Amino acid sequence: MKSMTTLVERLGGINLLPVLLAIIALVLIGSPSTWLTLTIAGLSMGMMIFLMASGLSLVFGLMDVLNFGHSAFISFGAFIAASVLAALAVWVAADSVLLNLLALFAAISAAALFGLVAGWMFERVIIKPVYRDHLRQILITMGALIVAEQIILAIWGGSPVAVPRPNFLSGSLIMGDVTIEIYRLFAFGLGLVTYMALHAVLNRTRVGLLVRAGVENREMVEALGFRIDRLFIGVFAVGSALAAMGGAMWAGYETLITGAIGSEMMIIVFIVIIIGGLGSIEGSLLGALMVGLMGNYVAFLAPKMALASNMILMMAILLWRPYGLRPAVK
Amino acid sequence: MNQTTNEPQGQTRGGRTGRLIAYGLIGIIAICLFFAPLLFPDVRSQEVAARICIFIVLVASYDLLIGYTGIVSFAHTMFFGLGAYATAIALKQMGPGWDAVIIGGALGVGVSVLLAALVGLLSLRVKAIFFAMVTLAAASVMAVLASQFSDFTGGEDGIIYKVPKIFSPATKLLTDENGKVLTIFGVKANGKMAAYYFVFFGSLILYFLMLRIVASPLGTVLEAIRENEMRAEALGYKVVLYRTAIFCIAAAIAACAGILRAVWLKYTGPETTLSFAIMIDILLMVVIGGMGTMTGAIIGATVMSVAQFYLKDLMQLASEATAGIPLVPDLLDPDRWLLWLGLLFILLVYFFPAGIVGTLARKGHHP
Amino acid sequence: MSAPILELDNIFTDIAQYHILHGVSLHIPEGGVHVLLGRNGAGKTTTLRTIMGLWQAKQGAIRFRGEDITKQHTSDIARKGIAYVPENMGIFGGLTVEENMRLATLDGSFDQDRLQRIYTLFPALEKFWNSSAWSLSGGQKQMLAIARAMIEKRDLILIDEPTKGLAPAIILNMVEAFREIARETTILLVEQNFLFARSLGQTVAVIDDGRIAHSGTMAELVEDAALQTRLLSLSLDAHQ
Numbered sequence: 001m002k003s004m005t006t007l008v009e010r011l012g013g014i015n016l017l018p019v020l021l022a023i024i025a026l027v028l029i030g031s032p033s034t035w036l037t038l039t040i041a042g043l044s045m046g047m048m049i050f051l052m053a054s055g056l057s058l059v060f061g062l063m064d065v066l067n068f069g070h071s072a073f074i075s076f077g078a079f080i081a082a083s084v085l086a087a088l089a090v091w092v093a094a095d096s097v098l099l100n101l102l103a104l105f106a107a108i109s110a111a112a113l114f115g116l117v118a119g120w121m122f123e124r125v126i127i128k129p130v131y132r133d134h135l136r137q138i139l140i141t142m143g144a145l146i147v148a149e150q151i152i153l154a155i156w157g158g159s160p161v162a163v164p165r166p167n168f169l170s171g172s173l174i175m176g177d178v179t180i181e182i183y184r185l186f187a188f189g190l191g192l193v194t195y196m197a198l199h200a201v202l203n204r205t206r207v208g209l210l211v212r213a214g215v216e217n218r219e220m221v222e223a224l225g226f227r228i229d230r231l232f233i234g235v236f237a238v239g240s241a242l243a244a245m246g247g248a249m250w251a252g253y254e255t256l257i258t259g260a261i262g263s264e265m266m267i268i269v270f271i272v273i274i275i276g277g278l279g280s281i282e283g284s285l286l287g288a289l290m291v292g293l294m295g296n297y298v299a300f301l302a303p304k305m306a307l308a309s310n311m312i313l314m315m316a317i318l319l320w321r322p323y324g325l326r327p328a329v330k
Numbered sequence: 331m332n333q334t335t336n337e338p339q340g341q342t343r344g345g346r347t348g349r350l351i352a353y354g355l356i357g358i359i360a361i362c363l364f365f366a367p368l369l370f371p372d373v374r375s376q377e378v379a380a381r382i383c384i385f386i387v388l389v390a391s392y393d394l395l396i397g398y399t400g401i402v403s404f405a406h407t408m409f410f411g412l413g414a415y416a417t418a419i420a421l422k423q424m425g426p427g428w429d430a431v432i433i434g435g436a437l438g439v440g441v442s443v444l445l446a447a448l449v450g451l452l453s454l455r456v457k458a459i460f461f462a463m464v465t466l467a468a469a470s471v472m473a474v475l476a477s478q479f480s481d482f483t484g485g486e487d488g489i490i491y492k493v494p495k496i497f498s499p500a501t502k503l504l505t506d507e508n509g510k511v512l513t514i515f516g517v518k519a520n521g522k523m524a525a526y527y528f529v530f531f532g533s534l535i536l537y538f539l540m541l542r543i544v545a546s547p548l549g550t551v552l553e554a555i556r557e558n559e560m561r562a563e564a565l566g567y568k569v570v571l572y573r574t575a576i577f578c579i580a581a582a583i584a585a586c587a588g589i590l591r592a593v594w595l596k597y598t599g600p601e602t603t604l605s606f607a608i609m610i611d612i613l614l615m616v617v618i619g620g621m622g623t624m625t626g627a628i629i630g631a632t633v634m635s636v637a638q639f640y641l642k643d644l645m646q647l648a649s650e651a652t653a654g655i656p657l658v659p660d661l662l663d664p665d666r667w668l669l670w671l672g673l674l675f676i677l678l679v680y681f682f683p684a685g686i687v688g689t690l691a692r693k694g695h696h697p
Numbered sequence: 698m699s700a701p702i703l704e705l706d707n708i709f710t711d712i713a714q715y716h717i718l719h720g721v722s723l724h725i726p727e728g729g730v731h732v733l734l735g736r737n738g739a740g741k742t743t744t745l746r747t748i749m750g751l752w753q754a755k756q757g758a759i760r761f762r763g764e765d766i767t768k769q770h771t772s773d774i775a776r777k778g779i780a781y782v783p784e785n786m787g788i789f790g791g792l793t794v795e796e797n798m799r800l801a802t803l804d805g806s807f808d809q810d811r812l813q814r815i816y817t818l819f820p821a822l823e824k825f826w827n828s829s830a831w832s833l834s835g836g837q838k839q840m841l842a843i844a845r846a847m848i849e850k851r852d853l854i855l856i857d858e859p860t861k862g863l864a865p866a867i868i869l870n871m872v873e874a875f876r877e878i879a880r881e882t883t884i885l886l887v888e889q890n891f892l893f894a895r896s897l898g899q900t901v902a903v904i905d906d907g908r909i910a911h912s913g914t915m916a917e918l919v920e921d922a923a924l925q926t927r928l929l930s931l932s933l934d935a936h937q
Contacts, residue, residue: 066459068466129680138402138462139617139679146610146672154660154669206805213789213800220787223749224801224845225775263606267470270463304478311471315452318464322456328791558713 014325018289025297033177038296044184046285046292047191048253051246052265053272053284054198055239061215061279061328063232065127066134068141070243070269072148073119075262077111077244078251079156082163084110085252092164100166104252111248112241119240123233145262153259160258163251187249194242198281211235215279215328267307268295271314277324286325348690356625359632367526371517380526380594382635383533384587389615390540390627391583397622398544399576400556401458405449405465406612408472409581411604412445413438413588418489418598419482426492435589439582446581450574473604488599497525497593525594532590536583541624543579552576607668611638614671617678620685629686641667700763702727702853702883703748708757710740710747717743719907720757725853725900730875730884732898732915734891734929740907741887742784745855748885749781750774761853776803778852782859786842790831794822794841797830801845808848815844818874836867843871847878854878857887872896891929895919903928 008016022039029035056070084107085092091103126144130136165183173180202208210231214221218228250265251257268291276287291310298309317325359382362369366379392406413435420434445468453464476483483489495501501521504512512519543549555562555569563569592598601607611634619630642664649662661669682689705723709716718740725731735741746752748759750771759767766774775781780801789797799805816823819840825833830841839859846854856875860868868890875884875897888894894901895915902912911918911928918924 060459066462068462126676134459135396135400135402136679136683138459139613140676142610142613143672143676143679146668147676150666150669150672151661154657154663154666158665206799209792209796209800213792213796216789216791217787219751219771220783220789221800222771223751223775223781223783223787225772225803227770227772263470267467270467274460274463274467304475307474308471311467314464314467315448318452318456318460 015286017286017325018293021290021293021297025293025301028301029297031177034300036178037180038300039293040180040184040188042293042296043289044188044191044292045253045296046289047188047195048246048249049265049268049272049292050191050285050288051194051249052243053269053276053288054195054281055235055242056269057273057276057278057284058211058215058281059232059236059239060273062211062218062228062235063131064134064218065131065137065232066141067127067236068138068266069122069126069144069148070141070240071262071266072145072152073115073240073243074247074250074265074269075149075152075259076114076118077247078163078257078261079152079161080114080244081107081111081248081251082161082257083156085164085166086162089164092166095167097168100168104166104169107252108245108248111244115241115244116237118244119237120233122240123236127236149259149262152262156259158259160256163255163257165252165255169252183253187253190249194245195281195285202281207231207234212328268310271310273324274314275317275324277321277327279328280326283324283326283328352625352629352687352690356628359628363530366530367523368514368517376522376526378635378639380529382632383529384591384594385611385615385631385635386627387533387536387540387587387590388584389612389619389631390537390624391580391587392612393616393619393621393624393627394540394543394576394580394583396616397620397626398549398556399552399573401454401573401577402462403465403577403580404462404609405446405469405472406580406584407604407606407609408465408469409442409446409584410588410591410608411472411476411600412442413585414592414598414603415476415483415489415588416441416585417589417592418491421491421493421592422489426494428494431494431589431593435586438588439585442581442585443578446578447574450577451570454570454573454577469604469609470606473600473606476600476604484599486600488597488602490597493525493593493596495521497521497528529590529594532586536586537624537627540583544624548572548576610668610671614675616685617675617683618685620687620689620691621683623685623687623691626685626687633686638667641670645670700727701725701760702762703885704758704760705744705748706758706760708744708747708759709755710743710752711755712743712752717907718747718754721904721907721909723902723909723912725883725885728879728883729899730879730886730897732894732901733885733887733904734889734894734901735887735904736889736929739904741904742857743907744904745781745783745857745885745887748774748855749779778850780846780849780851780854782842782846782854782856784857784861786838788830788833788838788841790829792830793827794830794833795826797841798822798845798848801848803849811848814877815847818877819844819870836863836870839863839867839871840874843874843878851882853883853885855885855887858889859886860888860890860893868893891925 025038026032026035029038052074056067060066085103088103088106091099094100122144126140127137130140169183169186171182173182202212210221210226214228214231221228247261247265250261254261272287272291273284274287275290276283276285290313294310294313295306299306363379363383366376370376370379388406388410392403395401395403416438417431417434420430420437424430424433449464449468453461477485498521501524502511503521503524504519506512517523551562551567551572555567555572559569588603591603595602615630615634616627617630618633619626619628645662645664645667649659649664652658652662660666678685701724703723703725705721708718708721710718721740721744723733723744733741733744743752747754750766750769754767757767758765761774761777761779766777789800792800798807821837822840822844825837830838833841843856843859846856859871863871872893875886878884886894886897895918898915900913901915901918903910905928911924
């Protein structure tokens with residue numbers, strides 16, 4: 001038994017949970033080709049959710065601030081990307097990969113830029129007055145979320161908005177029985193690159209070192225001569241930009257978005273950071289992949305239970321590890 | 331919580347006057363609600379009066395959590411909805427009898443308490459902030475499930491059903507010597523009036539029950555926990571158990587309010603019980619009235635319900651008046667009333683975290 | 698006495714609704730080790746945290762080299778040349794020893810001479826240079842905490858009960874380290890352990906119930922048994 005435990009540890013410990021989930025799903029689903037399609041869908045969905053969740057998790061870790069308005073950045077990101085793609089419709093539909101890429105790049109950058117600027121303002125206006133007061137933090141950020149959602153409804157209206165998908169990303173790869181949407185591969189790739197970039201910044205740069213230290217012990221970082229509050233604004237803005245990016249990617253994935261996109265994703269994001277543990281991007285990635293996989297498998301096996309299954313997963317993990325799978329060291 | 335509610339010293343004359351104003355307001359509201367069928371006999375006003383009664387209970391039970399215990403839950407509509415849906419489904423399946431109301435209601439309350447115990451024990455162990463997230467997730471999962479299992483719940487359309495015969499408008503509650511329905515000040519004493527008083531007295535009983543809870547030893551312990559969790563734990567109180575207990579009590583009362591709502595409306599759907607908009611209403615009412623004050627629930631629920639009633643009309647006018655300007659009419663559209671309530675909410679939490687009752691009671695006390 | 702490097706003038710500090718310090722006044726001369734003694738709950742840690750700006754003094758003034766730092770931000774106070782080693786050591790467990798040390802440098806690069814001196818004092822740190830800090834023993838963590846305060850030239854180091862829970866052999870190592878540091882820096886040491894304190898301290902102040910009950914040279918206190926009994930009866934019992 002003990003050697004079994006060490007073997008599991010050596011192979012990656014709790015990082016194996018998504019693999020375990022995939023194996024169980026393979027048994028239940030039976031058909032390998034269906035399973036592969038679902039797995040790829042789950043992984044790419046997980047990566048997009050990771051983008052949305054990582055910022056929230058870091059913001060909480062660093063400043064003990066939980067922003068219930070985080071999903072507003074997801075929604076705005078989605079709608080801004082949709083508008084940019086619609087405005088660049090000629091490039092989007094063009095037969096040139098370069099023009100397609102340019103349009104996509106413009107859409108995602110516009111969303112991210114908005115997240116960066118709006119996140120910075122949001123931190124100054126909404127969050128700063130209520131540092132260290134959880135009750136008012138929850139209430140005020142919730143109020144801000146309501147206002148933001150209403151602004152979205154006022155600007156883009158209540159009816160669904162179509163999101164044009166760049167030409168080279170539409171369509172699927174077909175390998176035997178397996179159909180893979182190209183967009184999913186792209187989303188997975190972009191998410192992975194973002195994760196690696198974040199990981200590198202956190203582990204290889206001085207700012208990253210300060211963030212990791214600050215998540216553990218904010219006071220000590222200040223006692224060493226650094227301003228955590230200034231660092232925090234930066235992390236907040238970047239976290240918001242990542243959420244907007246995630247929203248933009250999600251818009252392209254769904255191709256039809258409504259004002260409810262933010263609150264729908266918010267639930268998933270909360271489930272992810274509770275599963276993963278607050279304050280670490282590794283935890284967010286692990287949680288996001290599990291939730292993405294679980295959502296897709298269950299949507300196939302028992303469509304009505306997709307969201308509830310993730311809720312059950314969260315409850316089970318809370319029972320097992322009350323602080324989540326990989327929380328930051330506190 | 332950044333202000334303590336129990337400061338016996340330094341209650342100035344200003345505070346006393348403020349409290350008198352608050353009690354006066356509550357007296358007026360209570361009288362208006364009691365005589366509502368006579369004073370405001372039109373259908374729309376009746377709806378508002380019944381809604382106020384039910385929301386007073388809902389808001390007061392929510393305040394047991396947020397104000398008295400210092401934990402934020404977003405699952406209050408889930409329990410409200412469970413009470414309403416259980417009653418509605420029982421009335422639909424078993425027919426319009428009291429047995430259906432009792433069995434359905436009991437089931438709704440029971441499931442609510444069970445669910446509350448589960449969520450509380452799991453997520454109150456760690457940090458209060460987890461609790462907020464878990465309850466939000468649980469509530470939305472419940473809302474999704476309610477719309478998906480439409481065979482039972484009627485999905486987005488909800489359920490329409492009949493209620494016990496005594497509440498039907500054709501029922502003669504009191505009759506005159508000719509055997510016709512008795513009219514008091516020109517208002518018919520029919521089943522509709524019976525339904526209203528069912529809601530009124532049901533709410534009144536629940537409200538007094540909560541007053542008892544707040545004044546009980548449990549209420550004292552909860553306040554001690556809210557003020558200083560570490561110290562309460564050190565004194566030997568099992569913080570998690572106490573918090574879970576009050577969460578279960580609040581859930582049970584919210585479910586009872588759901589029963590009243592289901593019986594009154596003869597209809598139960600996501601929009602009337604489960605929707606997040608109702609959760610926001612509750613939050614606003616609790617903050618407007620004043621967190622940590624049972625009387626705040628009465629004022630908050632009344633002010634908000636009446637305001638909502640007229641705000642939309644007002645916005646319609648404003649929107650039409652600004653028709654030429656870009657975006658402004660969109661922002662003033664009656665459908666955007668939540669935008670303004672949200673702004674109001676933020677401003678309230680910043681500047682008047684004590685709410686109407688808290689501000690009145692403390693007037694002249696804090697600079 | 699030389700001009701004080703640090704001066705506390707009638708400091709009052711509240712934590713939540715509790716009054717912890719009621720008028721603490723201290724004069725820390727430049728150079729050497731100065732000890733703040735007191736039993737649990739007397740206000741020792743609060744004094745250090747108030748100096749660092751981690752808690753705000755409600756009243757009174759704190760002057761560092763004559764400059765009023767009472768209302769300054771913790772990070773600015775640190776950058777004036779004050780290092781703080783808290784009671785829980787403030788080690789970043791998720792970071793390596795090297796990363797912990799690097800954070801304590803102001804510009805991210807090490808002064809090799811200082812690093813060599815640290816390695817000589819605490820060989821364990823060199824050995825575990827690239828390990829996670831959480832894997833260190835309690836004594837090694839304390840070494841790391843003190844090494845962090847030494848890696849840059851500081852004018853004043855505030856150290857909160859460094860001997861708590863440590864084995865006697867490691868405490869001897871600490872005495873040596875503090876003597877080494879005290880050659881270039883002033884140390885304000887908060888202690889309950891009188892034996893350890895008296896082997897190092899030049900001056901001593903005794904804090905009780907949020908006030909300074911006595912201050913003077915260490916030699917005075919060591920010779921006056923009656924004074925010791927009066928001031929320190931509780932904490933001394935444990936060690937004599």
